[in-house]
Amino acid sequence: MSEKVKVAIVGSTGYGGVELIRLLASHPLAEVTSVISSSSAGTPITEGYPHLIGISEELLDDVDPAGIKAKADVVFLATPAGVAAKLAPGLLQAGLKIIDLSGDFRLKQPAVYEQWYKKPAADEDFLQKAVFGLAEIYGESVKGADFISNPGCYPTATLLGLVPAVKAGLIDPATIIIDAKSGVSGAGRGASLGTHYSELNENFKAYKLNQHQHIPEIEMVLSDAADKPVISTFSTHLVPMTRGIMSTMYASITSDASVSNADFIKLYREFYQGRPFVRVRPEGQLPATKEVWGSNYCDIGFAVDARTGRVTIVSVIDNLVKGAAGQAIQNLNLMMGWDETLGLQFVPVYP
Amino acid sequence: MSEKVKVAIVGSTGYGGVELIRLLASHPLAEVTSVISSSSAGTPITEGYPHLIGISEELLDDVDPAGIKAKADVVFLATPAGVAAKLAPGLLQAGLKIIDLSGDFRLKQPAVYEQWYKKPAADEDFLQKAVFGLAEIYGESVKGADFISNPGCYPTATLLGLVPAVKAGLIDPATIIIDAKSGVSGAGRGASLGTHYSELNENFKAYKLNQHQHIPEIEMVLSDAADKPVISTFSTHLVPMTRGIMSTMYASITSDASVSNADFIKLYREFYQGRPFVRVRPEGQLPATKEVWGSNYCDIGFAVDARTGRVTIVSVIDNLVKGAAGQAIQNLNLMMGWDETLGLQFVPVYP
Amino acid sequence: MSEKVKVAIVGSTGYGGVELIRLLASHPLAEVTSVISSSSAGTPITEGYPHLIGISEELLDDVDPAGIKAKADVVFLATPAGVAAKLAPGLLQAGLKIIDLSGDFRLKQPAVYEQWYKKPAADEDFLQKAVFGLAEIYGESVKGADFISNPGCYPTATLLGLVPAVKAGLIDPATIIIDAKSGVSGAGRGASLGTHYSELNENFKAYKLNQHQHIPEIEMVLSDAADKPVISTFSTHLVPMTRGIMSTMYASITSDASVSNADFIKLYREFYQGRPFVRVRPEGQLPATKEVWGSNYCDIGFAVDARTGRVTIVSVIDNLVKGAAGQAIQNLNLMMGWDETLGLQFVPVYP
Amino acid sequence: MSEKVKVAIVGSTGYGGVELIRLLASHPLAEVTSVISSSSAGTPITEGYPHLIGISEELLDDVDPAGIKAKADVVFLATPAGVAAKLAPGLLQAGLKIIDLSGDFRLKQPAVYEQWYKKPAADEDFLQKAVFGLAEIYGESVKGADFISNPGCYPTATLLGLVPAVKAGLIDPATIIIDAKSGVSGAGRGASLGTHYSELNENFKAYKLNQHQHIPEIEMVLSDAADKPVISTFSTHLVPMTRGIMSTMYASITSDASVSNADFIKLYREFYQGRPFVRVRPEGQLPATKEVWGSNYCDIGFAVDARTGRVTIVSVIDNLVKGAAGQAIQNLNLMMGWDETLGLQFVPVYP
Secondary structure, eight states: TTSSSEEEEEESSSSSHHHHHHTTTTSSEEEEEEEEEETTSSSSSTTOOOOGTOOOOOOOOOHHHHHHHHHSSSSEEOOOTTHHHHHHHHHHHHHHHEOOOTTTOOOSSSSHHHHOOOOOOOHHHHHHHSEOHHHHHHHHHHTTEEEEOOOHHHHHHHHHHHHHHHHHTBBGGGEEEEEEEGGGGGOOOOOOGBBBHHTTTTTTEEEEETTTTTTEEEEHHHHHTTOOOOOOOOOOEOOOOSSOEEEEEEEEEEOSSSHHHHHHHHHHHEEEETTTTEEETTOOOOOGGGGGGTTSSSSEEEEEEEETEEEEEEEETTTTTIIIIIIHHHHHHHTTOOOTTTTTOOHHHOO | TTTSSSEEOOOOOOOOHHHHHHHHHOOSSSSEEEEEEEETTBBBBBGGGGGGGTTTBBBBBBHHHHHHHHHHHHHEEEOTTTTHHHHHHHHHHHOOOOEOOSSSOSSSSSSHHHHHHOOOOOHHHHHHSEEEEEEEHHHHHHOOOOOOEEOHHHHHHHHHHHHHHHTOOOGGGGGGGEEEEGGGGGOOOOOOOGGBHHHHOOOOOOESSTTTTHHHHHHHHHHHHHOOOOOOOEEEOOSSSSOOEEEEEEEOOSSOOOOOHHHHHHHHHHEEEEEEEEEEOOOOOOOOOOGGGTTTOOEEEEEEETTTTTEEEEEEOOTIIIIIIIHHHHHHHHHHTTTTTTTTTOOOOOO | OOSSSEEEEETTHHHHHHHHHHHHOOSSSSEEEEOOOOTTTTTTTGGGGGTTTOOOOOOOBOOOOHHHHHOEEEEEEETTTTTTHHHHHHHHHHHHHEEEEESTTTTTTTTHHHHHHHOOOOOOHHHHHHHHHHHHHHHHTTTTTTTEEOHHHHHHHEHHHHHHHHHTTTTTTGGEEEEEEGGGGGOOOOOOGGGBBHHHHTTOOSSSSTTOHHHHHHOOOOHHHTOOOOOOOOEEOOOOOSEEEEEEEEEOOOOOOOOOOOHHHHHHHEEEEEEOTEEEEOOTTOOOOGGGGTOEEEEEEEEEEEETTTEEEEEEOTTEEEEEEEEHHHHHHHTOOOOTTOOOOOOOOOO | OSSSSEEEEEEEEESSHHHHHHHHOOOOOOOEEEEOOTTTTTBGGGGGGGGGGTTTTBBBBBBOOHHHHHHHHEEEOOOTTTHHHHHHHHHTTTOOEEESSSSSTSSOOOHHHHHHHHHHHOHHHHHHHSSEEOHHHHHHOOOOEEOOOOOOOOHHHHHHHHHHHHTOOOOOOOGGGEEEEOOOOGGGGGGGGGBBBBHHHHEEEESSSTTTTTHHHHHHHHHHHSOOOOEEEEEEEEEESSOEEEEEEEBOOOOSSOOHHHHHHHHHHHHTTTTTTTEEEEEEEEOOOGGGTTTTEEEEEEEEETTTEEEEEEEOOOTTTIIIIIHHHHHHHHHOOOTTTTTTOOOOOOO
């Protein structure tokens, strides 16, 4: 116990925070020493989350850098947009390592953040300092970093599905169209008409078309992979389920010669060799969201269409695990120089 | 058109109100001439309910007895507890007929209302004036009445399932236990953590055990049927679905002789003869909530158990139709001296 | 009664057949005189569908052209692929009018049918005789026809969303990508692992990418609208809900000048003027599937993206109504020279 | 690795079997060395369960006692009713320890089994040998046993909720009424109309009233707790969700003096002291099924009603974990003399 790394979670009463608590409960080298919520400080976390009775009975702490430093070595920020931008500098100066699950430090240009998030951006120095923690793509930068910006849920599913093909020049990045679907937990725990049970059950909705704040994050990485500016069409839909994201992605195949599903599978398997959380599906098999439910996997499948010269790539994750808390712990593991799977070897819960 | 009865709906932006709009759209002798919402007056109802585009494009009116009287002959009150208590006297004095879908006028003793609803009761004179509109039981009193108090959703399913057996003395009222389950739309449209999609989906909850405000309403009618005071155990649960109520009801059979399912079926078929909205199921068949979905039916089935000397009675309704708007229109039909099925011959939507 | 057109339904025990029964129950000029099922002939339809107790108590008839002719004027065929191909000729020769809800007569080239359906095609003469009943596009041909081939569910949502823009040359048909999502009732009532509750609940799946039999049907109509061959990418997904289809459609805008959402809305409103079942949504509003649930509406919204030069078109229907039984009745109305809305003025059931 | 106990699972392609694989994947002292399915022998388990790709890639073995003995020390039987009755004797004779998850060895009288299961009972000698593994009640008998009969899902939730009060004489066993509700995974993976998505979604059904095969199992243990024969009313319902059971239980309180919720809570906390998987909820709090989802907990809450003199007890479990695979592993731990929580410290997955 005494040797475990001490971890604090700011925003413990949100779904991202409570998922960190669940996953870290079985981490062999880390332990949660402070659960923090500015809105509920002083009350036990079990008041809002009775499923934690007997598991995490702590009183919630308030947000206070010195107090956090006294209790922890690493801080996860699972806070709404705009909060981490204010908190992170003080926490870093207090000597804490940070993994931020919000969007505040993902985009490197303040103007782009402000355009898409409609909020003031974080200090540019800190924007530059934060390493974008898409572990399977930028894992090398994560190792040894002190300040990680954890990717968004949609970008994680989308980019893991697109980057290998874009890097290899197998698809034309200018033709990329991304049709993404998410379970409702991605909207957080705040009650609203938009997340009201009777409005969403037996309903399928599109929202924020062409305006989602994850668009610049996706384009940032695609441009890096293509080594030229990429803009793309990105649509989001709400599925009547709690967890899961599927990105269905379309692009024109560049090659004149016939490229097959097998070619995509081979390319992706090589690209993700040694990365245990990406599972490239065999020929003819497309992943469904439930097949990664509760786990840190991202599963990817392909459907090349000779008629149209396009490929459809299907990528699925659990938005609260690989799309948030799980990937954050994966980044913790990489930061600390540990095996990236520590505490994350959850089998998907099926059915 | 000019001969249709004019109807106003106060509380048009709640689920009960919007269901009245749906059902009345096909009523041959009534037409909605005013949709009223104090909170959204001046805006079109389609703003909150785009499914009504092209069907009901009216601007919402404010609550004003004189204004209502100028537009309508009958008013439906589909308002939260406490509102009808204040509105009804003025509307009656303005010469309007009223059908109140709230609980404000169901209980005849102010003290009982205040105990269970934790709100001031309506004026006792008006409590006495309001006819309790459980159509299949008190239909004769409804005919020609000017002021109807429409029963609650749970009491409707429960009482239609119990009254014939209690009246006939076939079951011992002191042993009645009611285990009721409802879809989430019964909780209304107000957003809260308790109706948040991610909290309710894939979840089954019990709530308000022994404390639900429908308990005195159920006991009032059971006592009337038994001709002696009846108290009973009543539990409510939330089912991850939008519409539907099932009451599973238990009671000891009084008779020493063996009473069979066939005896119950015969009794109930005779009791409900000529009442088209109660369907007594054949031997061995229990109704499911979806089999009445979107319709005004109440379906009832029986399971007599010789081992325990108890009967289990299962009764299902669509909480927004037979449990609210549909029964309210049935009461309108009875008040006006029309056939009770006018505008209500909806086939259940299956699947 | 005696003046009503008599209607028989072959395949009454499938979801399409049972939805025809529901909708026709309130049709003012048509009545169902025979419900037919080769597999369950002689049993009451309520055995499999207890929600029809008191509504449709008929015994199921067997399939027999002479017997059908004795009872009916018009036959709806709601049968699996391959059945109508065999039945239709005999029924036409017996003097019956036919509306076929299956795919057997939609494609006009036998080879194309056989390629996509993996079954022998119908006789080519009859293929040519059958009028493709996409009412808002080919309504004029439907009027007075004796033999209608009712469109598929996905094609209906998709084509109503694309045809006006393609006809007007506003989008480049070569760039069309269709990402479609359907509720599970589209898969019919046959039990299989693929429609097993525990496998689909809290799950989102892609299936039959580039291989769905609705692809040639969509391309047939798009080619007709573009007046040149169109091939397109079409993907299908299963949503954990019972009813509803959304087609999210992407295409490049042809014009150099900036085309706005308002331009699309204006074009579509003009195109569908006088067609009451298509509702073009106002600027900034995208339809959700529940907003047409249980009704014959097709709702369409737009999101033009100046950044990418593409438009995203969102179109929703209830797959069992506008996507099957409702459109079939709309075609009946048109065939008979009646108002196209007869018996179809259902308000969407919300919530 | 070499020191781990080797485990075989017969019936690996059912939901119980696949849940054993999930849970055992993180067990520190046991490892699955053979996954067995007579129907799919020779194929990889990932064919039917792609979520196991990269986790459990084994080919399925056939059922063969000698072969099993060569690979394993302990066998879990997760087979349909009637199979274990035939398999167990041979496996025991081969020297294997057995944990049977089916109902074949729970009832100790062959005639009772045959009456409720409608199948031939197992050999009576073996019925007597099998220890009924309700761990919190009969844990002492489980320790060191070689042959465990794992309780049913409904009995587990029900009995853990009733036994302490019955043993203490706080409730009258003759008045017990149990209204139980289950998610659909309890019905297994076999496709049927009764588990078809479109039939169950947005539906709530009662089934097998007074006839469920878990009734004699519940009465066996209640009779043992009361030390006299107990018969009780037990009803089962299907909830539109995948996992979770709630038993809502009613009984008359025996004491004349007023017994409070606090008295029940105190009694149960003492009774379950040291048993980590039963969580007795604090006053005023009732458990919901999702609060134990994916975990081995059984949570219990109380609502005493002074008006009626009855208590309502609410008990929830995950039917596939505490109601099947989790409790089976708990029994493995007890058999082997290990800490009963080994490999079972899963935090409920919420939301």
